[in-house]
Amino acid sequence: MTSFVLFGTFFLFMLLSVPIAISLGLAGLITAIYSPNISITFLAQGFVTSTDNFALMAIPFFILAGEIMGKGGISSRLFNLANIFVGRYTGGFAIAAVITCMFFAAISGSGPATVAAVGGIMIPAMVAEGYDRKFATAVIVTAGSIGIIIPPSIPMVLFGVSSNQSIGDLFLGGIFPGILIGICLMIWCYFYSKKKGYSGTKESFSFKKMLSALNQAKWSLLVPIIILGGIYGGIFTPTEAAVFGVVYAAFVSIFLHKEIKFRKFPKIIADAAISSVSILIIIGTANAFGTILTMEKIPQAVAETFLSISENSIVIILLIILLLLIIGCFIDTSAAVIIFTPILFPVASQVGLDPIHFGIIMIVTLSIGFITPPLGVNLFVGSGISGLSIPTLVRAVVPFFFVMLISLAIIAVIPQLTLLLL
Incomplete structure (x- = not known):
């Protein structure tokens, strides 16, 4: 009965459009009041101690670094570089947009942040080049999901803390899956563009233009190299790397790109703080929720249920993926x-x-939730940028949804893609 109260109140609050963090907290509180075996004081202590973790300090710093980079002219420089290489081919703008999202993913660690930073520049540019607005927005919305797969990744930090696994190993494991998803999206963009007649730019490849674009983007390209190289070179931990990323992003944006003024920093810090606080509140309330689940032995019950269906690892993976696809919505x-x-x-x-x-597998599956309603955060960000309605955008995203599923299937059945660098 305790489990019913916990999940029943949680989904009730969700149906009433109560924010997820508050829904989790209220569900835990009501369940603690209902059950004599659960102490409210214990839940309150768990709320505090769950966020008192050195590894979690990486989250606000990665978010702040992404905010600074997003407003510091990074996106346009990355796109210009990608467009030099692929812009002249069929669907070149769309392919360049995916590549830009992949590069920005290695900076922000966030799906919605990637859509916001890249979409504001790329969607109008693609429309001006003759691309359908629905397709252009769908490309950015879907490619933005790579933001939590290519490291650094905020969900990977959370998974590492929750499962007691190495965050550095998770970062390494996400590199090739993120690249695979990007390649699959680019292949679809090429064939769709060929069908619709979206030809490339008329400009031929020029080493001079390439070197110029590379020179303009060099400070942006160094971000993932410095952060990931520092982590795997043993120079600093992921948390320390996030702090260094903030310092580097601020220096590049203010003194080198000169696109951020000091007076804008309070607003940038405030935006990052709001995003960070919302995640940390979710961590605290979710910990209380999870504590009750553990006390009620829900994990053991779920494990027994899954294993009663089959002990075949492939079947279990399929069941987990199906469950997470639903949860991600x-x-x-x-x-x-x-x-x-x-x-x-x-x-x-x-x-x-x-x-x-x-x-x-878990993070890639949940990344698909960024483009599936009713939650679909990337959909709302893309809708705000393009002016398209959510139902219209959802229909445009459907082919990309299946491309993501194909990519997920490859990642799930070929573990070497994840484990090759470990």
Whole structure:
């Protein structure tokens, strides 16, 4: 009965459009009041201690670095460079947009931030080049999902903390899956553009233009190299790398690109703080929710249920993916990682799945939730930029949804893609 109260109140608040963090907290509080075995004081202490974690300090700093880079002229420089290489081919603008999203993903660690930073520049540019607005927006909205797969990734930090796995290993594991998804999206963009007659630019390749674009984008390209190289070179931890990323982003944007003035920094910091606080509140309330799940032995029950259906690892992966696809439609990615990692991780372990491989499968699956209604955060960001209605954008995204599913299937059945660099 306690479990029914917990999940019943949670979904009731969700149906009433109560924010996810508040829904989790209220569900935990009401359940604690209902059950004599759960102490409200214990839940309150768990709320504080769950956020008192050195690794979690990386989250606000990665968010701040992404905010600074997003407003510091990074997106336009990355696109100009990508467009030099692929712009003259069929669908070149769309392919360049995907490449730009992949590069920005290696800076921001966030899907919606990638859509906001790249979409504001790319969607109008693609429309001006003759692309249909629906297709242009769908490209950016979907490619923005790569923001949480190519490292650094905020959900990977949360998964690492929740499952006690190395965040550095998760970052390494996400590189090739993120690249694979980008390649699959580019292939679809090419064939769709060929069908619709979206030809490339008339400009021929020029080494002079390439060197000029490379020179303009060099400071942007160094960000993932410095951050990831520093982590894997043993120079600093992921948290320290996030701090360094903020310092580097501020220096480049103010003194080198000169596109951010000091007077804009309070607004940038405030925006990053709001995003960070919302995630940290989710972490705290989700921890209380998860504590009750553990006390009620829900993870063990889920594991037994899954294993009663089959002990075949492929079948278990399919069940987990199906569950996470549904969850991603309704629950924020950060909250989903914190709530369901303790539930599904034991199941994956019992069928012999590598923990890093499972983590990447989980995060890639939940990334699809960025483009599936009713939550679909990337859809709302893209809609705000393009002016398209959500139903119109959802229809445009459907082919990209299947491309993402194909990519996910490849990642799930070929663990070497994830584990090759470990």
